[in-house]
Amino acid sequence: MSMEEGLVECAPVLVVGAGPAGMSCALWLHNLGLRPWLIDQAGEAGGLMNANTLPNNWVLGQIAQTGPQMASQFARHLASLPIRVDMGVERFAVNRQGDALQVAVWTTQGVVHQPCAAVVLATGTRVRGRETLGGIPGIDSIEARRVCYGPAAFENLALAAQGRTVIIGGGDNAVENAHMLLMAGGEVVLLARSEFRAQAALMSQLIDQPRVRLLQQASVQQIEPTAAGMALSISSPQGLESIEAQRLHVLVGYEPNGNLEASFEAGVWSAMQHDAQGYLCVDSWGRCGAKGIYAAGDVCNPVFPNVVSAMSQGAQVAKVIERDLRLGKCLGE
Numbered sequence: 483m484s485m486e487e488g489l490v491e492c493a494p495v496l497v498v499g500a501g502p503a504g505m506s507c508a509l510w511l512h513n514l515g516l517r518p519w520l521i522d523q524a525g526e527a528g529g530l531m532n533a534n535t536l537p538n539n540w541v542l543g544q545i546a547q548t549g550p551q552m553a554s555q556f557a558r559h560l561a562s563l564p565i566r567v568d569m570g571v572e573r574f575a576v577n578r579q580g581d582a583l584q585v586a587v588w589t590t591q592g593v594v595h596q597p598c599a600a601v602v603l604a605t606g607t608r609v610r611g612r613e614t615l616g617g618i619p620g621i622d623s624i625e626a627r628r629v630c631y632g633p634a635a636f637e638n639l640a641l642a643a644q645g646r647t648v649i650i651g652g653g654d655n656a657v658e659n660a661h662m663l664l665m666a667g668g669e670v671v672l673l674a675r676s677e678f679r680a681q682a683a684l685m686s687q688l689i690d691q692p693r694v695r696l697l698q699q700a701s702v703q704q705i706e707p708t709a710a711g712m713a714l715s716i717s718s719p720q721g722l723e724s725i726e727a728q729r730l731h732v733l734v735g736y737e738p739n740g741n742l743e744a745s746f747e748a749g750v751w752s753a754m755q756h757d758a759q760g761y762l763c764v765d766s767w768g769r770c771g772a773k774g775i776y777a778a779g780d781v782c783n784p785v786f787p788n789v790v791s792a793m794s795q796g797a798q799v800a801k802v803i804e805r806d807l808r809l810g811k812c813l814g815e
């Protein structure tokens with residue numbers, strides 16, 4: 483029997499999350515002679531790529547493709563191969579039985595119990611939203627259509643550009659949103675709770691622009707509805723001031739998806755490393771600390787999350803799993 487045949491005989495490798503990290507991992511596992519089993523709670527593959535409707539300029543070769551277009555191209559690639567994919571799964575559970583990982587997945591067809599050779603977490607992140615404004619007095623009295631979180635702040639830009647928008651956030655997305663509103667003819671006040679941390683190239687697009695104010699170490703103390711939108715009471719090193727705006731855009735980043743802890747037996751979870759925000763900590767090989775558990779993509783990359791890094795981490799983890807299984811390091815040494 484060849485080495486590849488030997489590996490295919492192994493139990494499947496469960497890949498949780500069909501974003502770019504998980505899809506890339508599944509493809510590489512298949513090509514390396516393993517049996518990927520890709521699951522996702524969403525109805526369609528692509529993860530956060532489905533929220534990016536702008537023409538791509540970051541993934542090499544995919545000129546002007548939108549996120550959903552690239553995602554469906556990736557999904558078509560997987561569909562052309564004999565890879566098991568279950569979308570719309572309700573939940574999954576991982577237990578260790580002796581040296582083996584026993585997995586249960588609540589699929590649309592019923593619960594599947596299956597020993598797995600390894601588990602890859604590619605569960606990504608979600609937009610930090612309304613909870614970040616919870617403590618601001620008056621926020622509940624503002625019309626919902628005037629407050630946008632994350633990707634929604636990039637919709638209807640022509641409408642938003644008819645007035646002044648206060649943007650909360652100091653990273654790339656907030657600065658890019660400010661720039662797009664300015665280009666569309668709008669007026670922007672950009673508030674960073676600490677320093678602006680967006681890429682220098684993006685920041686430079688705002689410097690010396692008319693119709694933009696940049697406030698660092700700033701925070702919204704109170705919001706009141708007005709006939710034209712809202713009045714925000716804003717404190718910064720320049721003092722307390724009231725700023726009228728038609729809209730509020732909140733672009734304060736992402737946090738890991740869901741409650742992963744609930745999917746793992748306590749003994750397995752306690753061996754896994756994670757930081758205070760819940761991001762999984764992995765070694766340079768993508769191992770999570772618990773034997774047989776790996777991670778790839780944004781769920782373990784709070785510093786520089788993007789499609790290309792997610793795909794490359796997915797590929798790398800597949801390669802590491804193949805190597806670990808071959809050397810007997812993964813399970814059942």
Ligand SMILES: Cc1cc2nc3c(=O)[nH]c(=O)nc-3n(C[C@H](O)[C@H](O)[C@H](O)COP(=O)(O)OP(=O)(O)OC[C@H]3O[C@@H](n4cnc5c(N)ncnc54)[C@H](O)[C@@H]3O)c2cc1C
Binds near residue numbers: 779781789
């Ligand atoms: C508006 C926007 C614009 C962006 N623009 C760009 C860009 O121009 N260039 C770029 O490179 N990147 C961009 N990004 C970032 C990029 O989309 C992400 O970095 C990338 O999608 C991360 O891939 P991932 O596979 O790690 O996670 P995700 O894409 O988040 O996928 C994770 C998947 O896991 C699933 N999942 C989560 N928890 C569970 C669970 N418990 N059980 C089952 N399934 C689960 C989710 O449903 C999801 O499908 C953008 C993101 C957004 C939101």
